[in-house]
Amino acid sequence: MILLALCLLAQSQADQELQKQLEKAIQADQQQTQQGQPANPPAPPAAVTGSTGTVPQTLMRGAQSLNPDISAILDATMGWQRRAPQFLNGDDPNLHGDTAHALGFTAQEVEVAASAVVDPYFKGEVYLTIANLSGLEVEEAFATSTSLPWNLQVKAGSFRSAFGRQNGQHLHVQDFTRRPLINAAFLGDDGLRGPGAQVSWLAPLPFFLTFYAEALSVSNAPASIDGPLPEPVKSFGANVAQRPTLTAEAKFFLPFGEEWSLYGGLNFASGESPGLSVASGGTMGAGRQTQLFGADVYVKWKPANVAQTYGSVAFQAEVVVRHLAAGDGLADDWDGGAYGQAVVQFARRWFVGARGDLIGLPASSVTARTARGAVDLTFQGSEFMRIRAYAELEKGNISFADQSVGMLLPAVQPSWAPALFFQLEISIGAHGAHPF
Amino acid sequence: MIALIAVLHVVSSIQTLGSLAKEVGGDRIEVESLAKGYQDPHFVEAKPNLMLVLNRADLLVYVGLELEIGWLPPLVLGSRNPKIQVGEPGNLDCSQQIPVLDVPTVRVTRAMGDIHPLGNPHYWLPPQNARIIAREIEERLVLLDPDGRAAYQKNLAAFEARVARKEKEWGGIAAKLRGMKIATYHKSWTYLSQWLGMEEIGYVEPKPGIPPDPQHLVRLIAAMKEEGARLLLMENFYNKSVASLVAEKAGAKLLVLPTDVRAEPSITDWVTLVEAVLKQLAAAA
Numbered sequence: 001m002i003l004l005a006l007c008l009l010a011q012s013q014a015d016q017e018l019q020k021q022l023e024k025a026i027q028a029d030q031q032q033t034q035q036g037q038p039a040n041p042p043a044p045p046a047a048v049t050g051s052t053g054t055v056p057q058t059l060m061r062g063a064q065s066l067n068p069d070i071s072a073i074l075d076a077t078m079g080w081q082r083r084a085p086q087f088l089n090g091d092d093p094n095l096h097g098d099t100a101h102a103l104g105f106t107a108q109e110v111e112v113a114a115s116a117v118v119d120p121y122f123k124g125e126v127y128l129t130i131a132n133l134s135g136l137e138v139e140e141a142f143a144t145s146t147s148l149p150w151n152l153q154v155k156a157g158s159f160r161s162a163f164g165r166q167n168g169q170h171l172h173v174q175d176f177t178r179r180p181l182i183n184a185a186f187l188g189d190d191g192l193r194g195p196g197a198q199v200s201w202l203a204p205l206p207f208f209l210t211f212y213a214e215a216l217s218v219s220n221a222p223a224s225i226d227g228p229l230p231e232p233v234k235s236f237g238a239n240v241a242q243r244p245t246l247t248a249e250a251k252f253f254l255p256f257g258e259e260w261s262l263y264g265g266l267n268f269a270s271g272e273s274p275g276l277s278v279a280s281g282g283t284m285g286a287g288r289q290t291q292l293f294g295a296d297v298y299v300k301w302k303p304a305n306v307a308q309t310y311g312s313v314a315f316q317a318e319v320v321v322r323h324l325a326a327g328d329g330l331a332d333d334w335d336g337g338a339y340g341q342a343v344v345q346f347a348r349r350w351f352v353g354a355r356g357d358l359i360g361l362p363a364s365s366v367t368a369r370t371a372r373g374a375v376d377l378t379f380q381g382s383e384f385m386r387i388r389a390y391a392e393l394e395k396g397n398i399s400f401a402d403q404s405v406g407m408l409l410p411a412v413q414p415s416w417a418p419a420l421f422f423q424l425e426i427s428i429g430a431h432g433a434h435p436f
Numbered sequence: 437m438i439a440l441i442a443v444l445h446v447v448s449s450i451q452t453l454g455s456l457a458k459e460v461g462g463d464r465i466e467v468e469s470l471a472k473g474y475q476d477p478h479f480v481e482a483k484p485n486l487m488l489v490l491n492r493a494d495l496l497v498y499v500g501l502e503l504e505i506g507w508l509p510p511l512v513l514g515s516r517n518p519k520i521q522v523g524e525p526g527n528l529d530c531s532q533q534i535p536v537l538d539v540p541t542v543r544v545t546r547a548m549g550d551i552h553p554l555g556n557p558h559y560w561l562p563p564q565n566a567r568i569i570a571r572e573i574e575e576r577l578v579l580l581d582p583d584g585r586a587a588y589q590k591n592l593a594a595f596e597a598r599v600a601r602k603e604k605e606w607g608g609i610a611a612k613l614r615g616m617k618i619a620t621y622h623k624s625w626t627y628l629s630q631w632l633g634m635e636e637i638g639y640v641e642p643k644p645g646i647p648p649d650p651q652h653l654v655r656l657i658a659a660m661k662e663e664g665a666r667l668l669l670m671e672n673f674y675n676k677s678v679a680s681l682v683a684e685k686a687g688a689k690l691l692v693l694p695t696d697v698r699a700e701p702s703i704t705d706w707v708t709l710v711e712a713v714l715k716q717l718a719a720a721a
Contacts, residue, residue, distance in 0.1 A: 018650065019681055025650035117522060123513060147518035151491065202491060202516050208484040253484035258472070261483055304475050305673040348647055382646065383506075384546055428546075435510045436482050 068116030068124075071429030073172050075108040079421035086229050086370060086396050086412050087184035087359065089191070091171040093421055094132040098228045099413050106132050108423065109171050111139065115432050121147050125432070127170065139170065140193065151202040161192040162200070162212040162249045163267045164318050165296040173434055175314075176376050177390035177421045180339040181357040185232045185367060186292060186320045192236070192269065194218040196244070208253035218245040222283045223276040223366075230410050233366040235290045235322055236271030245271035253436070258304045263436060267294035275328055276366060285330040285366065294320045310348040316341050324364065335364030351378040360398065368412070369398035388423040442466040443581050447490055447520075449498035449508055450477050451697040452560050453530055453569065455705045457497055459595040460574045464584045468493075470511070473698030476673040478550075478645075482507040490515035493526065495580060497573060500531035503557035528576045530569045534559050537626045549643025558624035558695065561713065562631035563599050566706055570595055602707055609718040616721060617663050619656060619688070621670035621679050624695070628713070637663045640670070640679055653682055660686035667720055671695050689720050 077093040080103045088094060091109045095102035108131070115125040122143040129139040142157030160168045166180055167187055183191055196216030203209040220237025223230070236245040247269040254262045269292040275285030295318070302312035321336035341355035353376045360369030374392035381387065396412035444465045448454030454469040461467070468489050471480045477499070490496065490511055498504055512520060512527075519526035536555035544553045559565050574592040578585045614633035618625075621640040629636050638659045642652040659665070660682075668683045668690045670676070676692060683690035693713050694703055703709045 018678060021650040022653055022681060022685070025654045120521070120523060144513060146513065146521045148516070149518070151516045153516050202487070202514075204491075206488075208488050210484075251484075255483060255485050261481075263484065302481065304472060306479065307476055307674050310675070382546070383550060433482065433506050433508075433510050435514065436484055 068114040069430035071431035073111040077108040081419035089179040155198040158195040212249040214247040215244045238272040238274040263298040288327040289325040312345040333364040335367040384427045386425040390421045444494040447493040455697040473696035487514040496520040500529035501554045501557035550645030617665040657686045
């Protein structure tokens, strides 16, 4: 009720503002007319369309094409940061600083997407990405089956795992300029993705419950500690030739009336960690059997007709706990992290969000406790354009569980790291709708 | 013979199409709708529970012309239902035989707003289009359930007769509205205007889906005054504040009209939907 009241209040203030502007504009218009100047011309007709007749039908037929839907999305970002973040995701804005401050611009991501129905059996989707102008990558390229029986669906190719909520989403679906810390810390700086296959099954129940199983050939190198900032130790990616990364997920959805939605998931992944390379050469912790346990929840309040209030609220949280078995010089270890965020739409085109991240809960020999708080303000000019202001404050290196091992890793300096970004996101072409 | 248990499960994107399917399918089908009649059909949330609804469908009927492009495709894919995928007999785009209006005659760009490149998808109010939809549905139901052919044909004939009776009944109202100048909020009343001979002289949205700025509204108000447009039509799922302000300044009346079955509890089928629209128009004319 409080949320509804706030949205209505914001709406009514916007209305009052428009009324004032309209009164002013009408007054100016009348003055112009009295002074003999030409008044505003009448509202223009819809010049782009034929209003009647069957001629356009031929145009429709002419517009038929077997080309896939093609789109491109650009995230252009400028910003300032006191130092580079320790957990930098591939599609985070990279200003190329390390321990020194950085100020500049980046094309945070250019995504080119193509999608189409392949035949009566598959839909195909390809997403190429250039993050921070650093080379072309296949973010995803996969086929999804459309005609399997028994509520089964198969996805094959290279794709983002269904592990958790944010991992499966592309940058332009994120509510913040940077992905959460758990992404780079546990799932991989490009998220948990790679070539593989997925089978999913929609349970025939009165509520939505889907199970997923995946095998992915994830490949990662040992984390380097040569630089001024320690790289996060990857959960998976060692021994790619013999040991695929395996995952299992369950996702459920419960609507509460028309306004409230609860979408949640339980996630598991298993593989081998590549560990870290040490100054003396060689590795530590390479080939450790690793398991990730995760849970995610997404709660949304949005009236059936958002246009009545232009208000909505979405809460999202994920938690990941990692188990690294003993091996290659390191003892059995547990670490984990979580984030929680809230995004509020308070006017037709405006959203405000806040997110809190905590990594190293518990802290382990390879993961220091790091905390981050972020706020953002997003102006959605249209369905195809967003401008976002984003500010964050990171506190790194709060503690290591095992100081003796922690000493191997360089301490993040300075530990307090504020950053500020302005992000412009545009989408051109036909881009497919996103799932809830 | 009346089927005691429905043979086909039909899911519609909007409730009007479900209602038309029910007219034709009668007791042989059961119908569910994804969007509610009081929702903006452009912006339905693709909630996963709707995949479950589609998972059980034998036939999906939808408006097409990309009205539902923002939410229906991921639901159909996620439904894991081979019967309703595009190209299958259980997938019926109801716009196939509709004489589509507002088809762009120049190359479209999004500088024109949220324009529908294939033409205006808000076509289900005029009787001639309701007939086309009903016939399309009847053909598809026969294909999926040949045993019901006689029942579907009989139901279709009864519906068409009812529409014909209603058209005569509505003739007086239509005559009264012919030539009337109106403004509308969104460019979604084209088919109604063409059917009734009303002339649209402007829109509150400067471009489809783009919120108005004061300068545009001043021009619209001036045009409404100059042209003598006494009515401003708006769907009941939009916020009234801007439209009522424009209507007040232009000396016009704001009509908040339903566009879908169950937009209001009393609107139970296509006939009561059209009647509700016409009655309000007639009372305000």
